[in-house]
Amino acid sequence: MNTTKLHIIAKALKKEMVRVGSVSLVNQAMQALQNQINQPQQPNHQQQLSNHLTNLYKKLEDSPVDDFSPAWRDAMEELSVSEEFGEKLEARVRGIFERNQITPQTALEEMKKLHEDLSGTETQLTGLVSGLEYFGVGEDELETNECEVGIIIPRAYVKDNLKAFGAELIEIEKSLLVFSELATGKREPLEIRQISSSELSVFLDYIPEIGACIAIAVERIVALYKQLLEIKKLKKDLVAQEVPEDKLTGIEEYAASIVSPKLDELANELMEKYGDHLDPARKNEVSIEVRRSLNKIANRIDRGFNIELRVSEQAQDEEEEVTEDAQTQAAARQQILDSASSIEYLEQVGEPVLFLPENSNETEE
Template sequence: MNVERLHRILVDIDKELKKEKIVTLLQQVRDHLQNQVNQPNQPSHQTNLVSSLEKLYNALENSAYNDYSPSWKDIISEITGEVELGEELKLKLETILSSNAITPAKALADIKIIFTDLQNFQSSINNVLTGFKTLGIEKEDLDPGECELGYTIPRDYVENKLVELKNEIAELNFILNHISEVVTGKKQEYEVKTISSSDFLLYILIGLQVANVLSKATERILNHYKQILEIKNLRNQLKEKGVPATKTKSIETHANGIMKTEIKSIAKEIIKEHYDGENGRKNELENGLIIALNKLANRIDKGFNVEIRVEPLPEPESDDEENEEVDKEYQSKVDLINSIKESSRNIEFIETGGDSILKLSEKKPS
């Protein structure tokens, strides 16, 4: 775990807890439920409980935690243990209250534990942040309008071998460069911001246009992969029951056909939207883009993970009409950032498990 990134995450959680007043709202729920347990015939306690729950649920639904990347949530899970936030906490509270409707005392006992754990967690965050400040440990920030790609390479996949890790980084560079060449007309050098080591998790700075295309393409690949995952699980179950591979080959062919068709569609749409050059080069770029997306889909099937985070731009300082061109550029960036945020919210880590099923071509057609 990278300490500067941990610092960044803790700052965000602390800000979120204070902004939404989660601990205070949970305390109010606890107190109104306590009153109801003590005086069950007093209707005002039930009314107050319903009102406080509504406020807490709204805060949890609007929590920025819900849009955190999978790796951020993994880090939070590592340091919090049983503490839950956002919609996860809302669901837990709903389950407690619905399953203990007849015995509110049991619900109260469970909610008291949740409140104490969350209160202690917030206190611990404050202590850690104070310690970071004292020790001069910086937090890992993105500049306004800056975007980073998080790319997880499973250790098992590269067998902890340096040469295999090097090869996979080269494959990632291939994927990014083919997207970049279509979108911007040229390949780029990518700056590695951080490397975490539980799995090999690379954080790489990428441009907004590349990030926008990558996030949308990944979202669509993942949506189709969810269908393929059901097929994959069925295939793996048949293997476990001793069904020969020759008998399940048609299942694999069907799964690969689904993804192959979708990736061709994605590539054609990207080319149509972003490329306006000569047709000969257009076909070459389209083929390269298909291979790049094939590589990405194959790796998602093998447990790789993609996440994208972008930092919003500050509000413009003035509305001076003389700066119309500047305003257009600013609005264009804002639109790109919003588009990235929208699609990146739908990029989730999928537990793939079992033998991989995708074997999409990673070679240029001869």
């Protein structure tokens, strides 16, 4: 990740640690547990421990970290702090006490280690943010009416090959350009905001109206794809049991048969919502291209790609006149915010099961 993105992520994580007070709450729970071990006959120590844990769990509910985009979650993995926030931290604490119900001393040692990890992370985040600010490194903030679409490409997909990576960027461009025409009637060249090399990621600059169209498409495909994860897990298990490949063909065909009709519905919905401004002849061509683009996006999500969207959260000035354009932009921003919160990070499970047609010379099975 680059420094501007690191800056804004580190600042958000630091803010969340302060909001939750995780270092202090874990320390309080640790002290109550120590008292319980020293004086097991005193029931108030156990009650204090329960109160501290309940308070911690309540603070961790609905943590904004749990709604971080795929790229931001990747960054947390790189920083080795993903288990120190939100639902993952809650699961870690609960796991300590569930594993050590009859061995409180072991639980205490694990809580000490957790407290040490949290204290270290808080200290380092504070130093990191201060250092970046000292050296004048900006934050990766979006300007007014700016939308960012990020595509995270698995290194294994392009085998770390520059030519393959370049070819994939061309395919990504082909997939996304049609949404520009659908939403605005024009195909503007895609502009790069940032590129990251830790994971091969490209972040593109859009206006919210186009971003909203892409957001709906990605949100629906991700929701649909989650239904296929169990099928992928089943296929992975069958491969592990050395079931012949020809016997697995039916699984792939069944998966595709679920997806294709839903993508047809999605393409029609997008055309109805955004395509009124297109003339009839062009509308039919765009409709076909939208359908192919949806296939491309679905195929890549099946192969471990992640797509995320961010948008500036511009507040309407009370004294500013609410124009029709302003209303359109506000609706587009809200659509992106709503969709982005529903687009989850998806880890690749087993081998791909979707092989949907992407080009005009391919035909649906």
